[in-house]
Amino acid sequence: MNQLALAIPWLGKRNPAAARWVVIALALAAPLIAVLFGKTWVRILDFAMLYVMLAIGLNLVVGFAGLLDLGYIAFYAVGAYTFAFLASPHFDIHLPFWLALPAGAAFAALAGIILGLPTLRLRGDYLAIVTLGFGEIVRIFLNNLNHPINITNGPQGINMVDPLVLFGWDISQGLQIGESFKINSLFLYYYVFLAFVVLSIILVQRLQISRIGRAWAAIRDDELAAKAIGINTRNMKLLAFSLGATFGGVSGGLFAAFQGFVSPESFSLMESIAVLTMIVFGGMGNLAGVIVGALALTALPEILRYVAVPVQQALFDRVILDPEVLRMLLLSLAMIFMMLLRPSGLIPAYSRYSRPELVVGKQSSGEVAK
Amino acid sequence: METLLQQTVNGLVVGSVYALVALGYTMVYGILGLINFAHGDVLMIGALVALEAIRLIQLYAPDLGLIPTLLGGLGVSVIVCMALGYTIERTAYRRLRNAPRLAPLITAIGVSFLLQTLAMIIWGRNYHTFPQLVSTTPLEPVAGVFITPVQIAILVVSATLMVALLLLVNKTRLGRAMRATAENHKVASLMGVDTNKIIAATFIIGSALAAVAGVMFSSNYGIAHYAMGFMPGLKAFTAAVLGGIGNLGGAMLGGLLLGLVESIGAGYIEDMSFGFLNSSYQDIFAFVILGIVLIFRPTGLLGERVADRA
Numbered sequence: 259m260n261q262l263a264l265a266i267p268w269l270g271k272r273n274p275a276a277a278r279w280v281v282i283a284l285a286l287a288a289p290l291i292a293v294l295f296g297k298t299w300v301r302i303l304d305f306a307m308l309y310v311m312l313a314i315g316l317n318l319v320v321g322f323a324g325l326l327d328l329g330y331i332a333f334y335a336v337g338a339y340t341f342a343f344l345a346s347p348h349f350d351i352h353l354p355f356w357l358a359l360p361a362g363a364a365f366a367a368l369a370g371i372i373l374g375l376p377t378l379r380l381r382g383d384y385l386a387i388v389t390l391g392f393g394e395i396v397r398i399f400l401n402n403l404n405h406p407i408n409i410t411n412g413p414q415g416i417n418m419v420d421p422l423v424l425f426g427w428d429i430s431q432g433l434q435i436g437e438s439f440k441i442n443s444l445f446l447y448y449y450v451f452l453a454f455v456v457l458s459i460i461l462v463q464r465l466q467i468s469r470i471g472r473a474w475a476a477i478r479d480d481e482l483a484a485k486a487i488g489i490n491t492r493n494m495k496l497l498a499f500s501l502g503a504t505f506g507g508v509s510g511g512l513f514a515a516f517q518g519f520v521s522p523e524s525f526s527l528m529e530s531i532a533v534l535t536m537i538v539f540g541g542m543g544n545l546a547g548v549i550v551g552a553l554a555l556t557a558l559p560e561i562l563r564y565v566a567v568p569v570q571q572a573l574f575d576r577v578i579l580d581p582e583v584l585r586m587l588l589l590s591l592a593m594i595f596m597m598l599l600r601p602s603g604l605i606p607a608y609s610r611y612s613r614p615e616l617v618v619g620k621q622s623s624g625e626v627a628k
Numbered sequence: 629m630e631t632l633l634q635q636t637v638n639g640l641v642v643g644s645v646y647a648l649v650a651l652g653y654t655m656v657y658g659i660l661g662l663i664n665f666a667h668g669d670v671l672m673i674g675a676l677v678a679l680e681a682i683r684l685i686q687l688y689a690p691d692l693g694l695i696p697t698l699l700g701g702l703g704v705s706v707i708v709c710m711a712l713g714y715t716i717e718r719t720a721y722r723r724l725r726n727a728p729r730l731a732p733l734i735t736a737i738g739v740s741f742l743l744q745t746l747a748m749i750i751w752g753r754n755y756h757t758f759p760q761l762v763s764t765t766p767l768e769p770v771a772g773v774f775i776t777p778v779q780i781a782i783l784v785v786s787a788t789l790m791v792a793l794l795l796l797v798n799k800t801r802l803g804r805a806m807r808a809t810a811e812n813h814k815v816a817s818l819m820g821v822d823t824n825k826i827i828a829a830t831f832i833i834g835s836a837l838a839a840v841a842g843v844m845f846s847s848n849y850g851i852a853h854y855a856m857g858f859m860p861g862l863k864a865f866t867a868a869v870l871g872g873i874g875n876l877g878g879a880m881l882g883g884l885l886l887g888l889v890e891s892i893g894a895g896y897i898e899d900m901s902f903g904f905l906n907s908s909y910q911d912i913f914a915f916v917i918l919g920i921v922l923i924f925r926p927t928g929l930l931g932e933r934v935a936d937r938a
Contacts, residue, residue, distance in 0.1 A: 597732075598724070
């Protein structure tokens with residue numbers, strides 16, 4: 259939270275306390291502001307919260323531990339599918355939310371270890387490719403495991419996933435206050451997701467300054483040196499993978515409950531790349547940057563959707579660039595130009611524990627990088 | 629037995645396409661230590677540009693024979709892709725040459741998706757039928773094995789190109805400069821090699837090969853679309869790693885081997901897994917091989933370099 263507050267331009271450094279209150283107020287009021295532009299925007303905010311969680315989790319792996327993971331969305335998929343298996347008519351199991359979500363998280367963590375174990379020796383670009391392959395394998399299995407035994411229901415995905423039920427209270431029904439006033443479920447979902455996000459932020463922030471966080475920073479900056487000073491790099495890397503995956507799993511479970519259905523196409527490579535772009539854009543290794551990046555890159559394409567489409571219609575009488583194309587264009591350009599022009603992201607990580615010239619994105623003197 | 633032979637032939641054909649693409653990866657990796665993620669998408673651009681050029685040629689010069697039309701399309705796409713390769717290197721990678729390793733990699737991913745998006749804007753999301761200028765009707769079976777003229781063409785063209793590339797790298801001045809740059813940038817530039825030019829040349833040659841591979845790929849399967857570059861790209865990378873990245877012979881060997889494993893594997897996967905898996909899992913072979921190679925022999929089959937870079 260402090261970091262997030264500090265990140266606010268102008269106000270942040272001069273009056274941190276005020277900035278903190280601004281952040282809290284904004285977070286709480288966001289759906290109320292968003293609804294002024296229509297209910298879709300509240301829905302977008304809900305998704306933004308899920309992306310923030312994903313970005314926080316991926317940042318743990320990429321930003322803190324320096325392991326470039328291009329298959330991160332696989333953990334999101336594992337979480338979502340586990341939740342869907344355990345709470346839907348598909349297998350006719352209806353576990354309560356408090357069991358299904360941890361199960362999703364646990365399976366995702368397990369998947370993280372499964373991915374981590376064989377790739378421990380790999381670094382940098384090789385790791386990137388192997389993780390990318392892992393993500394694709396998971397997707398291929400999800401797509402095809404409907405035969406000969408129907409497990410994932412193939413490309414159709416699983417429908418009618420149970421909604422979020424907290425203490426016997428079904429959130430998807432909204433909240434009826436009095437006779438005439440009803441709070442839409444989208445708002446309720448937002449606050450639930452916000453609670454999860456806040457928890458994650460606190461957890462990750464504590465983690466970053468703990469022994470573990472410092473060990474990760476050491477591994478990221480120089481693995482050999484980290485080993486030499488007695489860090490168990492194997493366990494630390496596995497921990498990074500599985501913890502990062504846990505966030506993905508939780509986020510996936512929430513996604514399944516929120517969306518009500520899961521299908522393989524939500525977990526394409528493009529989504530992995532999108533999350534990666536968010537953290538690159540915001541500032542790898544910096545929690546505030548990552549959150550801002552996730553929010554910005556979820557909102558921007560949507561804003562473009564509402565601005566660019568009518569503009570195109572007015573100018574050319576037809577839609578040349580549909581919103582999905584615009585989103586891809588935006589993400590890919592963001593990735594390229596951020597790396598070329600501002601490699602450390604919107605809000606660069608400053609860390610007591612790392613040598614700045616080794617932090618990803620900062621220009622180094624050349625030889626160090628090799 | 630006939631299945632085995634048939635799948636071997638198919639595997640060799642697919643494998644030689646992988647090998648051509650793998651050469652592009654391995655050359656760039658050898659010189660820059662960078663996985664050029666966008667390489668597969670150059671292949672896609674190559675196929676789509678060729679498609680467009682062939683359409684134009686057929687429109688304005690319908691009397692031109694099939695082969696000249698195909699060669700015309702191929703020529704246009706090779707030139708476009710060479711320009712594209714150069715542009716990518718110049719704008720996206722050159723500035724990051726001394727940056728930490730993750731930076732150019734992330735840019736490369738960005739370039740890859742940018743190319744896909746641009747292709748999507750220009751050609752739409754649909755699958756385009758690629759004109760089959762070389763026949764795809766199988767010839768008389770030899771020993772029960774069917775082979776199509778287009779497959780023969782692919783084998784011949786890729787073999788020729790590979791020999792040509794080996795000659796270029798091993799016998800010419802440019803090739804020597806490339807090898808020197810791959811060994812050590814600094815020393816090479818001290819010896820009077822213009823390393824910037826050499827790196828650009830590497831990208832250009834690699835992209836030209838990718839364009840040819842793209843046209844062959846599309847001619848073989850009869851389709852082209854904006855995301856077609858991803859899988860061949862990934863598999864070609866696997867092939868490059870399998871053979872030993874940075875090693876030209878390795879890339880060729882790796883490509884052929886991967887093609888064989890994949891197509892023979894796809895033929896037998898159903899029996900091997902007792903009907904649990906089927907040929908829709910074909911794409912998994914590449915990843916599994918990649919994983920196994922990287923874990924047990926990260927230097928690849930022919931690689932000699934100690935893989936601390938891995």
